[in-house]
Amino acid sequence: MIAMIISLIRTLLLYIVIVIAVRLMGKRQISELQTSELVVTLLISDIAAIPMQDTGQPLASGFIPIGILVAAEIIVSVFMLKSGKFRQVVCGKPIIVIDDGKIDQKELRRLRLTTEDLFEDLRQKDVFSLQDVAYAIVETNGKLSVIKKPGKDSVTPDLMQLTVPDKGIETVVISDGVISETSARACKKSVAWIENVLHAKNLKAQDVFLMTANTAGDYQIIKKDGKQP
Amino acid sequence: MNRIWAAIVIIVMLVGMCIFGTVMTDRMTTDISTSLLKISDAIREGDSQKAESLSKSANKDWQKYHKRMSMYIPHDRLEEISQTMAVLPTMIVCGSNEDAQAECARAQEQIRHVFDTELPTMDNIL
Numbered sequence: 001m002i003a004m005i006i007s008l009i010r011t012l013l014l015y016i017v018i019v020i021a022v023r024l025m026g027k028r029q030i031s032e033l034q035t036s037e038l039v040v041t042l043l044i045s046d047i048a049a050i051p052m053q054d055t056g057q058p059l060a061s062g063f064i065p066i067g068i069l070v071a072a073e074i075i076v077s078v079f080m081l082k083s084g085k086f087r088q089v090v091c092g093k094p095i096i097v098i099d100d101g102k103i104d105q106k107e108l109r110r111l112r113l114t115t116e117d118l119f120e121d122l123r124q125k126d127v128f129s130l131q132d133v134a135y136a137i138v139e140t141n142g143k144l145s146v147i148k149k150p151g152k153d154s155v156t157p158d159l160m161q162l163t164v165p166d167k168g169i170e171t172v173v174i175s176d177g178v179i180s181e182t183s184a185r186a187c188k189k190s191v192a193w194i195e196n197v198l199h200a201k202n203l204k205a206q207d208v209f210l211m212t213a214n215t216a217g218d219y220q221i222i223k224k225d226g227k228q229p
Numbered sequence: 230m231n232r233i234w235a236a237i238v239i240i241v242m243l244v245g246m247c248i249f250g251t252v253m254t255d256r257m258t259t260d261i262s263t264s265l266l267k268i269s270d271a272i273r274e275g276d277s278q279k280a281e282s283l284s285k286s287a288n289k290d291w292q293k294y295h296k297r298m299s300m301y302i303p304h305d306r307l308e309e310i311s312q313t314m315a316v317l318p319t320m321i322v323c324g325s326n327e328d329a330q331a332e333c334a335r336a337q338e339q340i341r342h343v344f345d346t347e348l349p350t351m352d353n354i355l
Contacts, residue, residue: 024232024235024236026232056303056304056305057303057304058299058303060301061301064243064246067239067243068243070236071235071236071239074232074236075233078233078236
């Protein structure tokens with residue numbers, strides 16, 4: 001029983017340390033992992049598991065390597081930001097696998113990327129024919145970027161020479177009855193503006209489930225269930 | 230830039246902790262080794278009363294050090310020493326001198342091993 005309580009406390013402590021570690025490494029970690037980031041993330045999860053399961057291991061044997069890995073990762077990412085060459089050494093460089101519509105077989109072999117893998121990546125980018133592709137680049141994080149041939153690309157308002165009104169950013173200004181001043185500021189609105197809108201609609205903030213607003217002043221209100229207008 | 234400072238602080242703190250741990254381990258293991266040497270001498274001289282009181286005092290000291298060391302040394306390594314230290318006073322009183330000497334040597338070797346494995350030497354790193 002005591003060992004279980006020790007495990008529980010250790011797990012909580014390690015959880016806190018890992019959350020702090022991931023926060024320190026930055027948001028980039030969560031979405032797209034570069035080589036060094038992937039290595040650090042895998043290592044942290046492995047290292048943390050040892051003192052979590054084995055109560056005979058001191059917690060320091062988990063904290064010290066995690067701390068050093070996080071610090072090293074931050075320092076490496078700062079160096080990568082400062083020096084392009086260093087970044088190239090750590091992360092490699094993007095490789096063009098389809099150049100002007102032609103597959104570069106040598107690069108595919110070098111990347112150990114099969115044609116099936118290439119076509120799978122193309123399909124995931126909504127490209128279903130090789131003839132549509134002008135360039136395909138394997139990025140340093142392993143993802144494929146595709147540039148379609150001009151005639152095969154989607155029509156944009158710019159191509160049609162149309163003017164689209166800029167509505168700016170849309171944010172959630174009221175969530176479950178609570179006004180968010182930060183979100184209001186993001187769409188260049190104030191709490192007073194929100195209250196005026198609610199007043200005009202004969203509503204109070206607590207009656208609102210969701211209210212979104214954008215820079216242009218457009219808004220949408222969803223009342224809480226059971227509230228009368 | 231705040232992150233780089235956080236990274237530097239983390240590294241400095243961890244390096245400091247590691248150095249402090251090594252220095253503390255050195256002090257504690259040296260202290261216990263000296264006590265064990267004195268016990269061994271007392272056994273050799275046939276002064277079992279002195280050897281017993283020394284071993285009890287060394288055991289008490291070890292209990293204190295065990296708690297501190299268990300914060301950064303795997304517990305099973307320390308447990309082995311605790312077991313050896315615990316049987317030493319009884320061994321001196323009830324056992325033969327040779328057995329007590331052997332147990333004393335075992336404890337010394339285990340303590341030396343704990344310190345050796347904590348040193349940042351090439352052997353330990355590789």
